[in-house]
Amino acid sequence: MNMIEFRNVTKIYEDKTAALKNVSLTIKKGEFVFLVGPSGSGKSTMIKLLIREIPVSGGAVFVAGRNICNLKQSRIPQLRRNIGSVFQDFKLLPNKTVFENVAFAFEVIGKPTYIIKLQVPQVLKLVGLEHKLQSYPHQLSAGEQQRVSIARAFVNRPPILLADEPTGNLDPVTSDGIMKLLSRINLIGTTVAMATHDKNIVNSMRRRVIELEEGEIIRDQKRGVYGI
Amino acid sequence: MKRNFLMFFTAISTVAITLFIVGFFLIIVYDVQSVLTSIKSQVEVAVYLKDNITDELKGYLENEIKGWDEVAEVTYVSKDQALEKFKKDNEGSEILKEIQGNPLPASFEIELTSPEKVEQIALRFVDKDGNFIEGVDEVIYGQNYVQKLFSITAIAGSIAFLIIIMLLLAAIVLVFNTIRLSIHARRKEIEVMKLVGATNWFVRIPFLFEGFFEGFVGSLISVILLYFMSNYLLIRGEKAIVDTMHVKELAILGTNNVILYIYAGIVVLGGLVGLLSSSFALKRYIRV
Numbered sequence: 001m002n003m004i005e006f007r008n009v010t011k012i013y014e015d016k017t018a019a020l021k022n023v024s025l026t027i028k029k030g031e032f033v034f035l036v037g038p039s040g041s042g043k044s045t046m047i048k049l050l051i052r053e054i055p056v057s058g059g060a061v062f063v064a065g066r067n068i069c070n071l072k073q074s075r076i077p078q079l080r081r082n083i084g085s086v087f088q089d090f091k092l093l094p095n096k097t098v099f100e101n102v103a104f105a106f107e108v109i110g111k112p113t114y115i116i117k118l119q120v121p122q123v124l125k126l127v128g129l130e131h132k133l134q135s136y137p138h139q140l141s142a143g144e145q146q147r148v149s150i151a152r153a154f155v156n157r158p159p160i161l162l163a164d165e166p167t168g169n170l171d172p173v174t175s176d177g178i179m180k181l182l183s184r185i186n187l188i189g190t191t192v193a194m195a196t197h198d199k200n201i202v203n204s205m206r207r208r209v210i211e212l213e214e215g216e217i218i219r220d221q222k223r224g225v226y227g228i
Numbered sequence: 229m230k231r232n233f234l235m236f237f238t239a240i241s242t243v244a245i246t247l248f249i250v251g252f253f254l255i256i257v258y259d260v261q262s263v264l265t266s267i268k269s270q271v272e273v274a275v276y277l278k279d280n281i282t283d284e285l286k287g288y289l290e291n292e293i294k295g296w297d298e299v300a301e302v303t304y305v306s307k308d309q310a311l312e313k314f315k316k317d318n319e320g321s322e323i324l325k326e327i328q329g330n331p332l333p334a335s336f337e338i339e340l341t342s343p344e345k346v347e348q349i350a351l352r353f354v355d356k357d358g359n360f361i362e363g364v365d366e367v368i369y370g371q372n373y374v375q376k377l378f379s380i381t382a383i384a385g386s387i388a389f390l391i392i393i394m395l396l397l398a399a400i401v402l403v404f405n406t407i408r409l410s411i412h413a414r415r416k417e418i419e420v421m422k423l424v425g426a427t428n429w430f431v432r433i434p435f436l437f438e439g440f441f442e443g444f445v446g447s448l449i450s451v452i453l454l455y456f457m458s459n460y461l462l463i464r465g466e467k468a469i470v471d472t473m474h475v476k477e478l479a480i481l482g483t484n485n486v487i488l489y490i491y492a493g494i495v496v497l498g499g500l501v502g503l504l505s506s507s508f509a510l511k512r513y514i515r516v
Contacts, residue, residue: 080423
């Protein structure tokens with residue numbers, strides 16, 4: 001089953017830059033995919049299209065078999081509840097504790113309090129932060145903050161997890177930890193797509209690699225490496 | 229909410245201060261208008277009659293005047309009544325001793341429904357040669373002063389109206405900007421909410437409530453300030469106006485309870501401006 005499909009997708013921004021040119025690809029359920037390529041090659045654009053942060057200029061994007069390009073504005077929240085997203089800058093709320101930051105994703109979709117109290121500590125244990133529930137983001141290291149953001153993305157158990165340079169701000173050892181975490185999340189069936197610059201990570205993981213350059217796919221390789 | 233206290237406090241005090249100024253100015257403008265209206269309504273035409281006027285002519289004139297649309301009331305003051313009034317007005321004055329007989333004329337005092345027409349009325353007592361008609365000795369209505377008064381009240385009215393509109397606009401812009409800033413300060417929160425799948429209404433409602441609450445509380449504070457201001461300061465001015473000029477319909481002391489309408493208006497306005505400001509300010513941030 002195709003979890004994600006780009007069918008002849010073109011994206012031209014308002015300033016006329018073409019971020020994606022006629023891109024087609026499919027990602028199956030349970031796959032782990034790296035999107036690699038230099039800055040401005042279109043990796044982040046793909047992620048933004050998937051969560052409908054921006055609309056396509058041409059072609060169509062499918063998530064779990066559904067064309068999300070003609071999704072009504074009111075259906076977009078539903079789409080995002082099924083896609084966890086992780087970013088380079090974590091996007092944590094500085095005035096909320098670790099617990100509150102993760103619980104936030106639950107509150108937003110109206111989960112009852114007892115479920116929040118039960119499941120938030122569980123997912124924080126999964127990312128190894130069960131002892132930091134009451135800390136604030138500024139009291140954590142960058143790696144720990146990224147773990148919180150992964151916990152928040154994963155707490156709903158979405159079928160898809162998107163990560164846009166999740167290790168961009170982290171040192172190699174910390175990055176390793178984050179990758180192990182993403183692998184575990186992938187192992188329990190979550191489809192993971194990760195945009196990255198990090199050569200070492202891509203080379204050590206040996207997963208599918210899709211390389212973009214100036215908005216076009218120039219390589220799609222199973223068990224690939226970062227580049228030649 | 230406690231962590232956003234500063235923004236919250238800023239928004240509330242902005243509402244309170246701006247609406248207080250609007251309210252304060254409204255009271256003053258209302259009072260000034262009342263005084264002017266009262267002065268205008270006191271404009272009347274006095275038609276002094278010749279001593280030798282026949283009863284027949286007098287009765288004819290009285291009926292004639294009563295038939296005019298612009299006339300609210302006609303009072304005949306006889307020579308005796310005029311003297312009596314004069315004595316009463318000048319009680320204890322030296323001047324009374326010097327009066328011999330009754331030098332005062334009888335007169336018609338005409339009150340008008342539309343004081344602006346005073347000149348036209350006065351001119352009806354003059355024939356085409358410029359002399360007063362038979363039986364009339366003189367017509368007095370404060371010729372120069374009345375015209376000036378009317379042009380001044382007209383100008384004052386439009387200036388006051390303009391100033392109130394400007395003040396209101398300034399208040400709305402200030403409140404809108406304050407609320408917009410407080411939403412801007414929390415744009416990251418909105419972004420994250422949208423990313424984890426919050427619906428627009430889920431994001432919007434707390435902000436709308438907060439905007440309304442800020443507007444409402446701010447306007448309540450301005451009403452409380454106005455209340456004390458009215459009861460301890462403005463009311464003294466109004467009492468002085470009532471005592472010296474006998475103006476009845478003032479904002480605080482009047483029987484129409486204008487002050488209560490001003491209070492209610494401010495609270496409604498405050499809540500509404502808060503709510504609408506949030507709603508408009510959110511538009512920009514909610515589309516993620």
